[in-house]
Amino acid sequence: MRAALAILRKDLRIEWRTKESLSSLIVLGVLLLVALAVAYDPTPETAPTLAPAVLWATFVFTGLLGIQRGFLVERENDCLAGLLGAPIDPAAIFAGKLAANLVLLAAMQAIVVPLVGLFLHVDLAASVGGLLVVLLLGNLGFAALATLFAAIAVRTRAREVLLPVLLLPLLVPLLIGAVKATEHVMTGGLAGARDALGVLVAFDVIFTVAGWLLFTYVVRD
Amino acid sequence: MRRLEPLLAPAVFVAMVAALWLIFMVVPTERQMGIVQRIFYFHVASAWLAYLGFFTVAGASAVYLWKGSAAADRAAIAGAEIGVLFCTFVVVTGPIWARPIWGVWWTWDPRLTMTLILWAIYAGYLMLRAFGGDDEAVARYAAVLGIVGVLDIPVIRVSVRLLHGIHPNVLNQPQGSGLADPKMRLALYVASIAMLLLGGWLAMVRMRQERLASELAALRRLAEERA
Numbered sequence: 001m002r003a004a005l006a007i008l009r010k011d012l013r014i015e016w017r018t019k020e021s022l023s024s025l026i027v028l029g030v031l032l033l034v035a036l037a038v039a040y041d042p043t044p045e046t047a048p049t050l051a052p053a054v055l056w057a058t059f060v061f062t063g064l065l066g067i068q069r070g071f072l073v074e075r076e077n078d079c080l081a082g083l084l085g086a087p088i089d090p091a092a093i094f095a096g097k098l099a100a101n102l103v104l105l106a107a108m109q110a111i112v113v114p115l116v117g118l119f120l121h122v123d124l125a126a127s128v129g130g131l132l133v134v135l136l137l138g139n140l141g142f143a144a145l146a147t148l149f150a151a152i153a154v155r156t157r158a159r160e161v162l163l164p165v166l167l168l169p170l171l172v173p174l175l176i177g178a179v180k181a182t183e184h185v186m187t188g189g190l191a192g193a194r195d196a197l198g199v200l201v202a203f204d205v206i207f208t209v210a211g212w213l214l215f216t217y218v219v220r221d
Numbered sequence: 222m223r224r225l226e227p228l229l230a231p232a233v234f235v236a237m238v239a240a241l242w243l244i245f246m247v248v249p250t251e252r253q254m255g256i257v258q259r260i261f262y263f264h265v266a267s268a269w270l271a272y273l274g275f276f277t278v279a280g281a282s283a284v285y286l287w288k289g290s291a292a293a294d295r296a297a298i299a300g301a302e303i304g305v306l307f308c309t310f311v312v313v314t315g316p317i318w319a320r321p322i323w324g325v326w327w328t329w330d331p332r333l334t335m336t337l338i339l340w341a342i343y344a345g346y347l348m349l350r351a352f353g354g355d356d357e358a359v360a361r362y363a364a365v366l367g368i369v370g371v372l373d374i375p376v377i378r379v380s381v382r383l384l385h386g387i388h389p390n391v392l393n394q395p396q397g398s399g400l401a402d403p404k405m406r407l408a409l410y411v412a413s414i415a416m417l418l419l420g421g422w423l424a425m426v427r428m429r430q431e432r433l434a435s436e437l438a439a440l441r442r443l444a445e446e447r448a
Contacts, residue, residue, distance in 0.1 A: 148369070152362045158352040165348055166366060169341035170373050172334075173380035180383045199380045206372050214365045217286050 003088035007096025011070065012103060021069050022107055029062045029112040037119055047120040052182035055116050056138070056175055060168070062108060067101050067146040068163050071154040080154075084219055094147060094215035098208075101143040109135060122186055130185035130193070137200040138178040141207055145170055148211040151218045174203050226429070229422040236415035243408040260318045262412040267310035268336070270416045274304025275343060275371060277424075282367035285360065294360045295431040297367055299424040301346050307420065308340045331381035338377055342370045 015021055036054045037047075074080040083093060113131070117124035124131065146167060153163035177199030184193035244262050251258035277300030285293040315333065316326040327333065346366050353359035 145369070148365070152349075152365065155358065156349070156353040156362065158348075162349060162352065166345045169338050169345060170369060172338045173373065173376040176380040176383055196383055199376065199383070202379065203376050206376060207369070210369055210372055214286075214368065217361050217365055220361070 001092070001095075003086075003092035004095035004099065007083075007093060008099040008103075011096070011100035014073065015100075015104070021066050021104060025062050025066045025104065025108045026111045028065065029058050029108055030115060032058045032061060033112060033116060033119065042120070044121055048122045048186065051116055051120045051122045051186060052179045054120065055113070055182060056178050058112060058116075059105070059109065059138070060142070060171060060175065062112075063101075063105055063142055063146060064164055064167065066104050066108070067143065067150045068153065068159075070097060070101060070104070070147075071150045075154055080219075090216040090219050091212050093219065094151075094212055097151075098143055098147045098211070101147055102139055105139045105143060106135075109139075127185045127189070130190045131182070133190065134178060134181045134185055134193070134197070134200070137181075137197065137204055138174060141174045141200060141203040142171065144204070144208040144211045145174075148207075148215060148218065151215065173199060177203065226422070226425045229418060229425065233415065233418045233422050236411065236418050240408070240412040240415040243404070243411050248404050248408045249402050254322055257318055257321050260314050262408050263416070264311060264314040264318060265409060266413040266416040267307045267314065269413055270420045271304050271308035271311055271336075271339070273417075274300045274302075274307060274420065275339065275374070276300075278304060278343070278346070278367040279371035282364035285364045286368075291435065292428075292432075294364070295428045296424075297364065298350065298431060299427040301343050301350075301363075301367070302427060303420045303424050305340065305343045305347060306423075307416070308336065308343065311336055312340055329384055331384050334384060335377050335381045339370075339374070342366075342373065346370065 033054060036057060037050070040046075040050050040054075042050055071080070074083060084090070113135070114124065116122065146163075149163060149167050149170075153159045153166065156162055177196045181193040181196035181200060184190075184196060190197070240262065244259050248259070248262075250256055278297050281293045281297035281300055284290060285297060312333075315336070319328070320326050346363060349363055349366060350359065353362060
């Protein structure tokens, strides 16, 4: 637990000093959002119906890059070897990295979500509570699986392509659940989103536990 | 196991011919869909084999991570290849059947979506094997993916129910629909046995080839040391 917190502190400090990942994630997120909105060419009436899909497509692609960066940074100066050589449980490395990635995703969304509301005419104030629940659940499952596979992908030869190729199909149930839940939250409330939230919770539990248990086999040499 | 392999090839041949004979000569034509429905027997049998392949990957991967046995790793490779191959049969025969019945080649129905996602997961697995690099670390990464992939199956199953569906559920329908004629059921079972034998035979050949490849690599290393 203390080791995980130390890794979280280290990653956040790096990010705070360089602001590299977060600034590029936010810019990329906004650009993707603009590109998707322009491609759909919505009228003021259809715009809000696009919001859930645009929101999550943006998060998936920016999140992929951001989480991969978190491990690429460790490759420079062989930091990963140092991290693995430290007398700590590999599961603690997973937990620390996962926590750092969750903070990164939340910070990016704090900018991108209001912009989606602005560009696609969604009244976010009405659904902010439900939206926060969906975002938290979606982020946890996404970050858990992405952290596990980013650790795999950075250590393979074809790393840039391999991460999305492995991760995107595995993420489809999360994507379906998150988009449907967001749809319900934006139009009605949390009550209608029960089935979709169930999918998200199941995904979160299964892959946080699986990542926690399997990470050892990924980093062991 | 090794003695079984030469017997499997003729068994596959006999079972395939029997399945084709049942499908095209014996089974009556389905009342509503007509002749195209005959693709159903290989379509469903392939789907079963694909799942068998994917679960083999997960089981073999777990054994590999636990015991580190090279045989388990070879079984995982063979399972993934068989799974992807038969899953390809499913997604190819499906649209051929769907086009005259539904009027479109593809719809984002729960089952179709699920099959396509599973295909993509294990095609990714084969890409990881092919382009990951060639040390034993890749075998471990692949084992992790093999286990995660199967853990994803129930979640995918529940999540796709949130989509709109039209795919028929032939086997679990009430009396009077589905497989009306008992010969249809027989044809399905024989087709499944034929596919199972084919898959088993291909897996055995593949595992033998992997074993020989690693033996060859070991001999080559030995020869280089001696030289």
